[in-house]
Amino acid sequence: MSVAQRNNVKISGRGTRPILFSHGYGCDQNMWRFVAPAFEVDYKVVLFDHVGAGKSDLSAFSKTKYNTLAGYAQDVIEICDELNLRDVTFVGHSVSSMIGVLAAVQRPDLFHSLVLVGPSPRYVNDGAYVGGFERKEIEGLLEMVDSNYLGWAAAITPAIMGNKDRPELAKELENSFCQTDPAIGKFFARVTFLSDNRADLAKIHIPTLVLQCSEDIIAPTCVGEFVHREIANSEIVYMKATGHCPNLSAPEETVAAIQSFLGQHRSSESAAHGRG
Secondary structure: OOHHHHOOOEEEOOOOEEEEEEOOOOOOHHHHOOOHHHHOOOEEEEEOOOOOOOOOOHHHOOOOHHHOHHHHHHHHHHHHHHOOOOOEEEEEEOHHHHHHHHHHHHOHHHEEEEEEEOOOOEOEOEOOEOOOEOHHHHHHHHHHHHHOHHHHHHHHHHHHHOOOOOHHHHHHHHHHHHHOOHHHHHHHHHHHHOOEOHHHHHHOOOOEEEEEEEOOOOOOHHHHHHHHHHOOOEEEEEEEEEOOOHHHHOHHHHHHHHHHHHHHHHHHHHHHHHHO
């Protein structure tokens, strides 16, 4: 089976410059359906499902490979290599932000820029570092995931999504969580919430955009600001969007922020080449 088949890769768009969208925990590529089409005029748009999500090949899931986020980053690299993608803009939501960071650290030759939507390099508070959760809170969350995955999904998705006045958004997220194989969902939850990628941020040297939502309980503002400080060549945009999933709740604002960032960096490249 090819990498493209394994990860259910879908390609669209009329451009040649690739933009690769990577979904968050409990989701699949469908979560980008309000964002990705806006880039089809100028880019080659690449969507995929992480192994264990969506229509990926579930038989490819390995606890050994996916015991850390590095396994998912390796998949991103393999997708780029198989499709011969270079100069890639990687757009990662939530945990996929750090997957993109790891891929770019390992293979900087593949990537032009990173867009990190609601990133968190570590969810657990650690000394002066505020990740948003105490260790006991994360342990309690993971215990609930293990004992009642579907009940946990129903309980946590409204808080993740925010936007209490739009309950249909939380319901969609809950349905997405519930479509994930529970055994894989439980395993990936532990990998996600116990990961620590703070030291990897300083290894990024390509243009990076941090999109920070308001009232995000999963990745609070102080976390986005930490990511921004640690990545030298980065900028942060504070979004009006609330909750953790602006790709669903505020796609227009999300698209505008990404387009502005890419337009700025592509323009500066063109100017530099012109001077040369």
